Amino acid sequence: MRAGSPRLLREINDRAAIEALLRNGPLTRAELEGIIGLSKPATAQLLTRLEESDTVLRNGLRGGGRGPRAQLWSVNGALAHVAAVDLTPDHVDVAIADISGALLTEHSAPMPKAAKSDVLEAFHGAVSKAAGQAGLTPEALHHVVVGSPGAVDPATGKLAYAPHMPGWGGFDLLDELHGLLGTTVTVENDVNLVAVEEMIAGRATEVRDFVLIWPADAVGAAVVVNGVLLRGATGGAGEIDGLQIPDRAVAETGTDRTGGTFGELLDNGALVRLARAHGVAARTGEAAVRKALSSGPAGREFLVDLARRIATGVAGVISVLDPELVLLSGDVAQAGGTTLVDLVSAEIRHLVVPRTPVQLALVTGKPVRSGALHTALSVAREQVFGLPAATTEPFRGPHHGNAAVLAPTTRR
Missing domain, CATH: 1.10.10.10 (Winged helix-like DNA-binding domain superfamily/Winged helix DNA-binding domain)
Incomplete structure (x- = not known):
């Protein structure tokens, strides 16, 4: 030897x-x-x-x-600690875990809709508070993964596709967060992280090619090809909110039948108007979907129209990618349950040749934060123990050193 x-x-x-x-x-x-x-x-x-x-x-x-x-x-969990962060326009939700995966503490805080300095201060305060609850400082964290709406361009580090995130655009996000927290940071698209969690603990554990759709404010998608997240040249793979599609709903709600964006047809206001057109009154799209399930024929027709809108956008994705599986995730999809999933599946069969199965995502609760935690642990375990990183590991930007630049898709 x-x-x-x-x-x-x-x-x-x-x-x-x-x-x-x-x-x-x-x-x-x-x-x-x-x-x-x-x-x-x-x-x-x-x-x-x-x-x-x-x-x-x-x-x-x-x-x-x-x-x-x-x-x-x-x-020995004390060898390293990581943070997982779910960042939205309204709040930040932080979890701290040790390298064994044991959850040590959680902390949530509101986020101001303000200028760069204000949002960064609030973000730093939330992460510092969570780290302090675990007896740590942000600098002592081995790695931090932030799940955010939008996409970080790997060439510039700037957050794009997220106009609903005031204060977070126009600067190198990775460099700022690295300097702010004093440790390496990954920023990953939130819907991508939901897909990561579905691969680990959901319905995508046995498939290599699938698409996860988040039909809500705003519409997002995560694309997984051969077990790896597809991010695209600018980080925008899966950013289907701006996809132009016709409105195939039967009920008249004042939309432009010749075409509109996927996001405009599925945002909260659009779903409330569509439900009202069918005689289902509710304050939010999610509430309308829940109410429709017990509203007889009127509720059923609303759900069919909603399925037509969802299927019209998803059909284009299926035609291009021909995935093994389509998963519907998010509050609206969970509210509609298997009834909405079955209706979307039926509509898709009228639009495309592939008979791709459509299922409801399994992971609920805090899937973005859970996906961020698994990603952070994968990075830490690779660096501390030399264990192979998951195939979903983040893209490491050329000008960010160990800080990772990631993204696609959008969620509000």
């Missing part, structure tokens, strides 16, 4: 053990041995080596009754 090979094998085995502990949680020596396929002495030596380097810790005992109790081992 050539020189250096034993060391290389040890490093490979160490990484395999760390990955198994991160994936499965605390394990006994025998359990770890079974997962990574080493002998009992080799696994014991591996654990001793990792414990001496502070990479793993003893974490209680497993077993009981009449038999012996076995020592549990886990990754």
